[in-house]
Amino acid sequence: xxxxIILISIFLIAGLVFSACSRPNDSTSSSEKGVTKAEQKPSHxxxxxxxxxxxxxxxxxxxxxVKKAEPCKEISGAQKPERSYxxxxxxxxxxxxxxxxEFRIGIQKLTLSHLRGIIRWADGRLDTQLMASKENNDWVxxxxxxxxxxxxxxxxxxxxxxxxxxxxxx
Numbered sequence: 001x002x003x004x005i006i007l008i009s010i011f012l013i014a015g016l017v018f019s020a021c022s023r024p025n026d027s028t029s030s031s032e033k034g035v036t037k038a039e040q041k042p043s044h045x046x047x048x049x050x051x052x053x054x055x056x057x058x059x060x061x062x063x064x065x066v067k068k069a070e071p072c073k074e075i076s077g078a079q080k081p082e083r084s085y086x087x088x089x090x091x092x093x094x095x096x097x098x099x100x101x102e103f104r105i106g107i108q109k110l111t112l113s114h115l116r117g118i119i120r121w122a123d124g125r126l127d128t129q130l131m132a133s134k135e136n137n138d139w140v141x142x143x144x145x146x147x148x149x150x151x152x153x154x155x156x157x158x159x160x161x162x163x164x165x166x167x168x169x170x
Contacts, residue, residue: 064107084139088115088132091139105130109164116164119144131165133158 050056050065058065059072066072085105092098092105102122109116113134118127131143131150135158142158143150152168 084110084115088117088130088139088141091132091141092119092130092144095141096144109161111161111164114158114160114164115139116160118147131155131160133160 046058050058055068056065057068085107089100089105092103093100104120104122106118106120106127107115108118115130115132117130117132119130120127127147128145129143129147129150130141132139133142134140140158142155142160148167148169150165150168152165152170155165155168
């Protein structure tokens with residue numbers, strides 16, 4: 001009987017030691033702090049398409065999603081996306097019967113004379129791809145349509161940088 005009591009005591013002590021070792025340092029759980037799992041590591045995108053879980057945020061100066069650890073740098077006036085954005089938006093409105101506020105242009109890559117981006121629709125339609133080129137100081141819409149469905153032949157006359165058109169269809 002005495003051996004059984006000693007054995008049970010050893011198991012209880014060992015159990016207490018192991019359970020104490022496995023607990024985190026902070027005894028207050030996330031739910032007790034009022035923090036949900038979504039708040040701990042959100043996985044949704046913001047209005048610009050930047051993924052919170054990947055630590056991205058919108059940089060207004062470049063109109064791109066950038067890692068939070070990277071600086072959001074202001075760039076020279078000739079390359080300012082806001083100016084390009086407005087001019088491209090005007091070219092898009094001029095080309096089609098769109099209404100201002102019906103869409104938002106997301107700039108993926110921008111040079112002084114070329115743009116690769118997406119059009120995000122306010123009504124929830126699927127995003128569409130946008131390719132634009134600057135010709136005689138005016139932005140020209142080269143392609144507006146389904147993602148990755150433009151042909152290499154259609155963009156070739158506009159001398160896009162190869163990294164902007166790597167997914168063109170032969």
